[in-house]
Amino acid sequence: MFLENNTAVSMRHITKAFGTKVVANKDVSLDIERGEILALLGENGSGKTTLMNMLSGIYHQDSGQIFVDGREVHITSPKDAYDLGIGMIHQHFKLVDVLTATENVALGMDKKTAKNNREIAKAIEEICEKYGFDVDPKQKVYNMTVSQKQTLEIVKTLYRGANILILDEPTAVLTPQETDKLFAVLRNMKADGKSIIIITHKLNEVLAISDRVSILRKGEYIGTVLTAEASVQSLTDMMVGQKVELDIDRPEVDNSVKRLSISHLTCLDKYGVKALDDVSFDAYGGEILGVAGISGSGQKQLLEAIAGLQRAEGGSSVKYYDPESGEEHELIGKSVTEIKNMGVALSFVPEDRLGMGLVGTMGMTDNMMLRSYRNGKNIFADRKAPRNLAIKVKDELEVLTPSIQTPVRRLSGGNVQKVLVGREIACEPTVLMAAYAVRGLDINTSYTIYRLLNEQKQMGVAVIYVGEDLDVLLALCDRIAVLCDGKLNGVLDGRTATKEEVGMLMTHLKEGNDDGNDDA
Amino acid sequence: MATMTHKKDPLVRIARRETMPKWQSLLIRIGSVVAALLLAGLIVFLLTGVNPIDVYSSMLKGAFGSSEKNFARNTWITVRDTMMLLCIAVGLAPAFKMRFWNIGAEGQVLVGGIATAACMIYLKSLPPWLLFICMIGASLLAGAVWGLLPAVFKAKWDTNETLFTLMMNYVALQLTCFFVAKWEHPAGSNKVGVINQGATAKEGWFPAIFGQEYMLNVIIVMTITVGMFFYLKYSKQGYEIAVIGDSPNTARYAGIPVDKVIIRTMLISGAICGLAGFVTVSGSAHTISTSTAGGKGFTAIIVAWLSKFNTFIMIGVALLLTVFDKGAIQVATDCGISKDMSNMITGIILFFIIGSEFFINYRMIFRKKAKEATA
Secondary structure, three states, X not given: OOOOOOEEEEEEEEEEEEOOOEEEEEEEEEEEEOOOEEEEEOOOOOXXXXXXXXXXXXXXXXXXXXXXXXXXEOOOOHHHHHHOOEEEEOOOOXXXXXXXXXXXXXXXXXXXXXXXXXXXXXXXXXXXXXXXXXXXXXXXXXXXXXXXXXXXXXHHHHHOOOOEEEEEOOXXXXXXXXXXXXXXXXXXXXXXXOEEEEEEOOHHHHHHHOOEEEEEEOOEEEEEEEHHHOOHHHHHHHHHOOOOOOOOXXXXXXOOEEEEEEEEEEEEOOOOOEEEEEEEEEEEEXXXXXXXXXXXXXXXXXXXHHHOOOOOOOOOEEEEEOOOOOOEEEOOOOOHHHHHHOOOOEEEEOOOHHHHHOOOOOOHXXXXXXXXXXXXXXXXXXXXXXXXXXXXXXXXXXXXXXXXXXXXXXXXXXXXXXXXXXXHHHOOOOEEEEEOOOOOOOHHHHHHHHHHHHHHHHOOOEEEEEOOOHHHHHHHOOEEEEEEOOEEEEEEEOOOOOHHHHHHHHHOOOOOOOOOOOOO | OOOOOOOOOOOEEEEEOOOOOHHHHHXXXXXXXXXXXXXXXXXXXXXXXXXXXXXXXXXXXXXXXXOHHHHHHHHHHHHHHHHHHHHHHHHHHHHHHOOOOOOOHHHHHHHHHHHHHHHHHHOOOOOHHHHHHHXXXXXHHHHHHHHHHHHHXXXXXXXXXXXXXXXXXXXXXXXXXXXXXHOOOOXXXXXXXXXXXXXXXXXXXXXXXXXXXXHHHHHHHHHHHHHHHHHHHHEHHHHHHHHHHHOHHHHHHOOOOHHHHHHHHHHHHHHHHHHHHHHHXXXXXXXXXXXXXXXXXXXXXXXXXXXXXXXXXXXXXXXXXXXXXXXHHHHHHHHOOOHHHHHHHHHHHHHHHHHHHHXXXXXXXXXXXXXXXXX
16 A cells, blocks of 8 residues: 555654653654645654654664655665655754855765756756745855745755655744745645655644645654645644543632733744734732643743843833732843842743753752852852752752752753752742743652642742643643744633643634733 | 664763762873873884983973072972963963853963063153052053953854954064064164163062062962962852853843853953963063963963863963973983974873863773663
């Protein structure tokens, strides 16, 4: 069946593990036809990119086979993949900034096939004309927009003779107009008999461009459906799966008081694209507010804007209501230090634990100092209090470390997180923000983190929990704000919401959603 | 199932070590120096036929004198040069700890030296204590300015500090040429000559302390060394430097004003390097020339790195490198072999010391052992 004539690539029983614990792909089988656009759909960490990296020669499978045109092949390097006509356009472009488009295409060609720049420029123009691309062969890459760079990557791949193109989340960096343009050329390429695999988690794009959809969930192959027969609902169900009952405590909310009021918050990402678009909602002391969304939907900007680390556009506002004095403070436009000096006890457990929350080469003591080292007028920093705090955190959270002086980067992920959460809670916050706080942690440590968040909630802290596991969000949070494409797509009651509802809001922007809806 | 491509495990796998007791890492470091001396000796013998023991003993003679008579003199010169190197390395320490690659010590020393020489020439009528304050202030200021420029550009526009500080060296070098021509003495010599010598009262020269000409060099540099140690290890500013060096993102998260700290730290780094110019011009050379820094600005980088920015360890490393340098000249004359040969020995020893870090941080797992380990 899979060796029939029209199959361009067939992957059979592919398994790939990283280390002993993480299985990225488990027994995945997948066919790609000639002249079709196949969407590869799945949540974050479902193994889409890993699977395609094996096809393009970046990784090699632990077991399983790959057939190209019915012949078994062993792809051990990107060059092997190119020789088989397989090319991948990665999320992070592999271009040399200071070279022109032509020079970038010429790079990596071996001597036998090397041509002079004029011939290559001509070939580029031919490819552009054939498929409707727009590339200036003489333009330097550093002068290009993100969309132009992506186009160049595709042209480069085509120039090398690729018949099977893999695009890893190609629309993540594009504006809607640019996305339409991209889809138009993809259709032209398909008409020319090329096979295209597009890795994505945006359902509307899947429905707009693909012929078939293959779904992965947690590294496993779930199934393939014809796009014409699929709906947003059916794809969401396949993507998120059945609800798993978790035994996470959720104490009842009592005396919740408004602590943060976020209104019309708009932020740009580093490319100048709106990462957060006019988001408004309130957070209450005494509750856990979950934030759900596909990764990169603006979660990072949301938390960092509140923390004073991200610039917000005009009209944005984050109001903080002091629980003791009842005073109102505007946080937007203030630096981290200014926010702290206003008496706002804001704690933040960022996603990047060692790159942002902690100093990897320092021990627990010095990491505890990060929040408190400025205390006092002395030019020398007080190490006594941080040392006591380190000992306390180590004992209470059972941090496994040879000593409190051992550099924290040597600790396991779970222990690193305990150090970070322990420090942030020790600041006696009134607002506690945590991003992906249990990512990569084992079950026991995860439950420790849930317990700590619940304790904070019961102490009246406004907890904002950005998560990716919907089962956890539904079991832990009192309310769930769902972000989609930088917009607030709805706020659900954590006790009554279903996984499908959240999944729908994550992947499909509600009609006419322009201003966030902030009632639960 | 069809055949699968199975690549053989590599013969040696390299894995990071968890921790190593201090004595063990010390043993590895000492072992590496011994191994380097043995290997270097073997190479010297094979290439030249000279007894390596003779080479090493004349190295020591070069550094500490060949007889009791010149022992004190030679040793003091070695100490003086060690202090100069140490002072620059201590100046580099805060910048490097912040992962700010200050390659511009050479230039910072030169401008500090120019400022000192200018004070000695133009302000010699001042009372000595005032003259000294002027010299110190001027050299600190000159070095600080040389450090400030690349820091501001780095903080505001994220320019590459390695290139910037390196280029500043050439500016300083050209400035030195200009002042050498301006202060030329005697005319036509293209040298500044020894400043305030002879008939004058050696204004702006370091006074001898306890009868020792270079004692003040030692006192100044050691004070800075100890001070820098405490500054980096215990002060709040030192903590900020360490956080930025490891992760600027974490620093921003903690509310550390990264730009301000970069500028402040480079002011300190440049100023101390400028002061090294003062120590050498006022305290030993008593003149200024394009070779006043003499490459020590670059050698100090090695000193700072080998000591992992611990200023106390820098004392030992600076001494070691100075001894090798002094020894090299002696070896050339005593054994009739080129000075390059002793430079080669220095190179081998440095290579081994740096290489020993690998064995401290990593361990090697051989194929057979790895199988047993996983079994």
